[in-house]
Structure formats: structure tokens, C-alpha cells
Amino acid sequence: MSKSKVIVPEAKAALDQFKMQAASEVGVNLSNGYNGDITARQAGSVGGQMVKKMIEKYENDIKSGK
Secondary structure, three states: OOOOOOOOHHHHHHHHHHHHHHHHHOOOOOOOOOOOOOOHHHHHHHHHHHHHHHHHHHHHHHHOOO
16 A cells, blocks of 8 residues: 655645644544544545635635735
8 A cells, every 4th residue: 555645745744734623623533643543434524624625725815816
């Protein structure tokens, strides 16, 4: 099984923080490091929340002309 590779290593901490925030918003308790004990539904909820937030930011950036 391959691991995801962060293209910009300096962004790893920000991505981890973003993931933890998204997990908190959907009620999933994540720990730093291994989270193989969460269900696929929980993992999907976290990923879905992250995508939702990214789309909202993109749409807001378009509206404000960024």
C-alpha cells in the first residue's frame, strides 16, 4: 500500500491542522499519527468536510476577485 505524498512538505502541518478541524466539525475523534481504527464512514466524513471547505474557499475567492 502506498502512502500519500505531500507535494509541498512545508504545508504538512497546515494540512494536518485542517484535517483535525474538519474531523472536529463532523464529530470524528482523530489522534495525531495512526487513525486506522476509525470506520470508512468516519474517514469519508472527514474527507468530505475537507472538500466542502476547499470548495467554499474557492467560491469565496472567486467572488472577491482573488
